[in-house]
Amino acid sequence: MNKYGKIEELIDLVDISNDIVIFTGAGVSAESGIPTYRGKGGYWNKYDPNKYANIDYFYKDPSYYWSFFKEVRSPVLQSARPNIAHKSIADLENTEKIRSLITQNIDGLHQVAGSKNIIELHGNTRIFECLKCKKKFTLDNVNTLLESKLPPECSECGSLIRPGVIFFGEVLDSEVLSMAEKNTLEADLFIAVGSSLVVQPAASLPLIAKNNGAKFAIINIDPTPLDSMADCVINISASEVLSKIAQEIIKSG
Numbered sequence: 155m156n157k158y159g160k161i162e163e164l165i166d167l168v169d170i171s172n173d174i175v176i177f178t179g180a181g182v183s184a185e186s187g188i189p190t191y192r193g194k195g196g197y198w199n200k201y202d203p204n205k206y207a208n209i210d211y212f213y214k215d216p217s218y219y220w221s222f223f224k225e226v227r228s229p230v231l232q233s234a235r236p237n238i239a240h241k242s243i244a245d246l247e248n249t250e251k252i253r254s255l256i257t258q259n260i261d262g263l264h265q266v267a268g269s270k271n272i273i274e275l276h277g278n279t280r281i282f283e284c285l286k287c288k289k290k291f292t293l294d295n296v297n298t299l300l301e302s303k304l305p306p307e308c309s310e311c312g313s314l315i316r317p318g319v320i321f322f323g324e325v326l327d328s329e330v331l332s333m334a335e336k337n338t339l340e341a342d343l344f345i346a347v348g349s350s351l352v353v354q355p356a357a358s359l360p361l362i363a364k365n366n367g368a369k370f371a372i373i374n375i376d377p378t379p380l381d382s383m384a385d386c387v388i389n390i391s392a393s394e395v396l397s398k399i400a401q402e403i404i405k406s407g
């Protein structure tokens with residue numbers, strides 16, 4: 155079967171499933187201009203992810219993270235728009251076949267595309283909190299604060315502000331993780347899209363689904379370590395595959 159025939163195969167799987175979990179990674183946002191961690195791209199060249207994405211380094215030198223945020227991440231977040239992959243997932247949600255959307259992404263683009271029930275395993279980089287008084291800040295608030303001070307200070311108590319993401323070196327929120335596991339256990343089809351499936355728990359959720367009798371499909375332009383256990387592997391871009399699936403399923407529904 156050629157690789158396009160595999161899309162038909164996945165459409166058939168979606169058609170007979172009613173509790174689908176869609177699991178997304180950085181590849182889904184690549185076509186929105188947000189570079190992935192793995193693969194080519196200039197996002198990570200000037201700033202070292204071992205520093206700006208590491209919790210110990212954040213406390214050691216918060217200005218490193220905030221310089222990266224001001225120069226690189228914030229402009230990207232402000233210009234990035236959801237692509238057809240995000241929109242097709244939101245369209246599929248309306249068919250009520252989707253049990254939940256679990257994402258490793260922190261960019262908030264699924265919400266902008268209209269998805270509702272999103273489990274964000276690694277948090278969200280558009281929300282912020284004061285480490286001391288817990289006051290919350292939006293992206294706009296923080297950008298305004300950054301104009302006068304770097305690192306930005308809490309407008310209430312003057313303390314350090316942190317982003318709502320899980321840094322390397324931090325544990326995932328246990329409630330968020332158990333919600334992801336619960337939904338995965340109840341899935342009849344688990345579709346991983348645009349994830350290298352090497353970061354935990356990304357690498358373990360498909361195993362939970364498979365062991366519980368669900369079908370498992372992978373949509374990723376490159377091979378992943380879990381390809382051999384998947385029922386269907388499609389090495390085509392997320393936008394192309396998901397738009398075809400959404401079109402067919404909505405047409406037939």
Ligand code: NAD
Nearest residue numbers: 179180181190191192259260261348349350375376391392
């Ligand atoms: P990853 O960077 O490890 O892997 C991305 C995968 O997507 C790669 O295997 C690549 O082949 C594939 N890919 C690239 N473009 C694609 C496309 N158009 N269609 C289909 N597949 C495509 O991503 P990950 O597994 O999500 O792990 C990265 C970690 O970094 C996560 O923890 C995540 O929180 C974080 N991260 C998030 C973002 C974001 O929010 N957009 C971006 C970079 C990194």
Ligand code: ZN
Nearest residue numbers: 284287308311
């Ligand atoms: Zn404060």
